[in-house]
Amino acid sequence: xxxxxxxxxxxxxxxxxxxxxxxxxxxxxxxxxxxxxxxxxxxxxxxxxxxxxxxxxxxxxxxxxxxxxxxxxxxxxxxxxxxxxxxxxxxxxxxxxxxxxxxxxxxxxxxxxxxxxxxxxxxxxxxxxxxxxxxxxxxxxxxxxxxxxxxxxxxxxxxxxxxxxxxxxxxxxxxxxxxxxxxxxxxxxxxxxxxxxxxxxxxxxxxxxxxxxxxxxxxxxxxxxxxxxxxxxxxxxxxxxxxxxxxxxxxxxxxxxxxxxxxxxxxxxxxxxxxxxxxxxxxxxxxxxxxxxxxxxxxxxxxxxxxxxxxxxxxxxxxxxx
Amino acid sequence: xxxxxxxxxxxxxxxxxxxxxxxxxxxxxxxxxxxxxxxxxxxxxxxxxxxxxxxxxxxxxxxxxxxxxxxxxxxxxxxxxxxxxxxxxxxxxxxxxxxxxxxxxxxxxxxxxxxxxxxxxxxxxxxxxxxxxxxxxxxxxxxxxxxxxxxxxxxxxxxxxxxxxxxxxxxxxxxxxxxxxxxxxxxxxxxxxxxxxxxxxxxxxxxxxxxxxxxxxxxxxxxxxxxxxxxxxxxxxxxxxxxxxxxxxxxxxxxxxxxxxxxxxxxxxxxxxxxxxxxxxxxx
Numbered sequence: 134x135x136x137x138x139x140x141x142x143x144x145x146x147x148x149x150x151x152x153x154x155x156x157x158x159x160x161x162x163x164x165x166x167x168x169x170x171x172x173x174x175x176x177x178x179x180x181x182x183x184x185x186x187x188x189x190x191x192x193x194x195x196x197x198x199x200x201x202x203x204x205x206x207x208x209x210x211x212x213x214x215x216x217x218x219x220x221x222x223x224x225x226x227x228x229x230x231x232x233x234x235x236x237x238x239x240x241x242x243x244x245x246x247x248x249x250x251x252x253x254x255x256x257x258x259x260x261x262x263x264x265x266x267x268x269x270x271x272x273x274x275x276x277x278x279x280x281x282x283x284x285x286x287x288x289x290x291x292x293x294x295x296x297x298x299x300x301x302x303x304x305x306x307x308x309x310x311x312x313x314x315x316x317x318x319x320x321x322x323x324x325x326x327x328x329x330x331x332x333x334x335x336x337x338x339x340x341x342x343x344x345x346x347x348x349x350x351x352x353x354x355x356x357x358x359x360x361x362x363x364x365x366x367x368x369x370x371x372x373x374x375x376x377x378x379x380x381x382x383x384x385x386x387x388x389x390x391x392x393x394x395x396x397x398x399x400x401x402x403x404x405x406x407x408x409x410x411x412x413x414x415x416x417x418x419x420x421x422x423x424x425x426x427x428x429x430x431x432x433x434x435x436x437x438x439x440x441x442x443x444x445x446x447x448x449x450x451x452x453x454x455x
Numbered sequence: 456x457x458x459x460x461x462x463x464x465x466x467x468x469x470x471x472x473x474x475x476x477x478x479x480x481x482x483x484x485x486x487x488x489x490x491x492x493x494x495x496x497x498x499x500x501x502x503x504x505x506x507x508x509x510x511x512x513x514x515x516x517x518x519x520x521x522x523x524x525x526x527x528x529x530x531x532x533x534x535x536x537x538x539x540x541x542x543x544x545x546x547x548x549x550x551x552x553x554x555x556x557x558x559x560x561x562x563x564x565x566x567x568x569x570x571x572x573x574x575x576x577x578x579x580x581x582x583x584x585x586x587x588x589x590x591x592x593x594x595x596x597x598x599x600x601x602x603x604x605x606x607x608x609x610x611x612x613x614x615x616x617x618x619x620x621x622x623x624x625x626x627x628x629x630x631x632x633x634x635x636x637x638x639x640x641x642x643x644x645x646x647x648x649x650x651x652x653x654x655x656x657x658x659x660x661x662x663x664x665x666x667x668x669x670x671x672x673x674x675x676x677x678x679x680x681x682x683x684x685x686x687x688x689x690x691x692x693x694x695x696x697x698x699x700x701x702x703x704x705x706x707x708x709x710x711x712x713x714x715x716x717x718x719x720x721x722x723x724x725x726x727x728x729x730x731x732x733x734x735x736x737x738x739x
Contacts, residue, residue: 267576270596271498341579343586345499376491379499379586386493396579424576429600445492 144356145173148364150214157218159184161322166355198238207249214253235290253309255361258295260316265426272429275369311361315372320351320451331452340393342423343381349374350443360437373430375445386449467507474513485563500589512551524556526695535602538609540649542617549654567607602642610635622659626727633712641705648696650726657686694726
C-alpha cells in the first residue's frame with residue numbers, strides 16, 4: 134500500500150527541537166503527526182480527549198487548553214517547540230463553546246509559549262480563511278486578505294486564530310512563529326467537511342459550476358508541519374497538494390454520481406437538509422462547490438523545502454475506505 | 456450519457472481539424488501546456504475539450520464572419536506578450552475570433568488566455584466553460600503569473616464600456632484603463648496592438664436598459680435588432696500591429712502611464728481607421 138510506505142517515511146533535519154508539544158494530538162491529524170514525529174524527537178501531547186493507541190514513548194496530558202492546569206505541562210517539560218492543532222471544526226458543536234475553546238484556548242497557549250521561552254510555534258490554520266469568491270485569482274498568495282469572514286463561526290474562529298498568530302509573529306520576533314494554511318485536507322481517517330463530502334455516494338453539486346479544487350493528503354500536511362520546525366523558518370505559508378483539478382474530475386475518479394442543483398436553490402435546500410440531519414455537509418461550504426479558493430504553494434516549497442509525496446490520484450482516492 | 460458526450464467530443468474535434476484545413480491536427484498537437492494526470496493545466500485548461508469546443512467558433516470564423524487576418528507574423532512566436540484589441544459587438548465574438556486566429560493561422564499555434572470580467576465566474580455553465588478553456592478572471596495577480604510563465608494574454612482595456620457601446624460610437628475607442636500598462640511594464644512584456652474590424656457592426660445596440668441590467672446583476676443590457684443576441688454576418692478583419700515595448704516603472708505617475716496608454720490606443724485606432732478605409736463592404 135503506497136500510502137503506508139509514504140507515511141512511514143520520516144522527516145528530519147539538523148537542529149530538530151528536542152522536545153515538541155502538540156495540542157489537539159488526539160485528533161486524526163494529531164495522531165498522524167505524532168506517528169511521524171515521535172521517532173525523531175520527544176513529544177508531549179496535550180488534548181482534552183484521551184489519546185488512544187498512543188506510542189509508548191509519548192507522554193500525554195489530558196487537559197483543556199483553557200484551564201490553569203495547562204501551565205503544569207510547561208513547568209514540567211522544557212518545551213522547545215509547539216505545534217498548535219487544538220481547533221474545533223465540528224459544525225454541530227454549539228458556536229459559543231467552540232468559539233471559547235478556539236479563541237481563549239489559543240490565547241492561553243500563546244501566552245504560555247512566551248512565558249516559558251518556547252522557541253518555535255507552528256499554528257495550523259487553513260486555506261479556507263481566504264474564502265471561495267468569484268473574483269479570486271487562480272493562485273492566491275499568502276498576502277491575500279482573509280475574506281471568508283462573513284461565512285460562519287467555524288471559519289470566523291479560524292480567521293481570528295490566524296490573525297492572532299500573525300500578530301504574535303510580529304510581536305515576538307524572538308519566537309519563530311509559523312502559520313500554515315493547508316488546502317482541503319483529506320485522508321483515510323480524516324472526518325472534516327471536504328473528506329465527508331467526497332465520501333457521499335450522491336454529492337450535491339451546483340449546476341453549471343465546476344471550480345478547480347486543491348486537496349492535500351494528511352500525511353503531506355504532517356510533513357509540512359515537521360518541516361516548519363526547521364530552525365530559521367518563520368512566517369505564513371500556504372500548503373498545497375499535488376495539483377488542482379476540476380471538482381467533476383474528483384467525483385468521477387471516486388465513482389460518485391453528483392446531484393446537480395441550480396445555484397439559486399442549493400443553499401436553501403442544503404440548509405433544510407442539514408437542519409433535518411439528512412446531511413453533515415455544512416450549507417455554508419457550498420461556496421467551495423461554486424467558486425475558486427486555490428492557493429499558491431511556492432513559498433512553502435522554497436523556504437520549507439516542502440513537496441507533497443502523494444500523487445494527485447492517491448490524494449483523491451485517500452478518502453476511500455482502505 | 457458519457458458515451459454520447461465522448462462521441463460528440465470526437466465529432467467536434469474532427470470538425471475542428473476539417474475546418475482548420477490540412478495540417479491543423481499536426482499544428483495543434485504542438486501545443487503542450489503543462490498537464491497533470493487528469494489532462495488539465497493548473498488553470499483548468501483541458502486541451503482535448505478545448506479542441507472540441509473550438510469547432511462551432513471555428514465554423515463562425517470560416518463560414519460566418521469569414522475572418523481575414525493581416526500581419527499575424529508580428530505576433531511573437533514565443534514568450535510573454537499582451538494582445539490589446541478594441542472590444543465591441545455586445546457578445547465577445549471578437550475575443551473568440553482573435554483567439555482562434557492565433558490557434559489556426561500561426562505555426563506553431565499560440566494558445567492565448569483572455570482575462571475575463573469578474574462576473575463571469577458567477578454565471579452557471581459559462582463559468583465552467585471558460586475555465587475548461589483555460590480563461591481566467593482578470594486580476595492583476597493572474598496576469599502577472601501568466602506573463603511570468605511566458606504566456607500570451609488578451610486584454611481589453613475598454614472592458615464592457617467597449618463591448619456594449621452604442622452603434623453610433625463604432626470604431627471610436629472608449630476610455631482605456633491603465634492596469635494593462637502597469638502589468639506590461641512590470642513584466643517587461645511587449646504589447647501587440649490589434650484592430651478588429653467587423654465586430655463593431657455585428658450587433659448594433661440601439662439602447663441600453665441600465666436599470667434592468669442592474670436588476671439582473673449584468674454590466675449592461677443592450678437592445679439590438681437581432682433576436683437572441685445573434686450577431687449579423689459581418690466580415691471580420693483582424694489587423695496586428697508591430698509589437699510595442701515600453702520602459703518605465705509600474706509605479707510611475709498616472710500621467711506618464713497615460714501617455715504610454717495613449718500610444719497604444721493611437722496604434723489601435725490607426726489599425727482600425729486603415730482597416731475601415733480599405734474594406735469594400737461591411738458584409739463581404
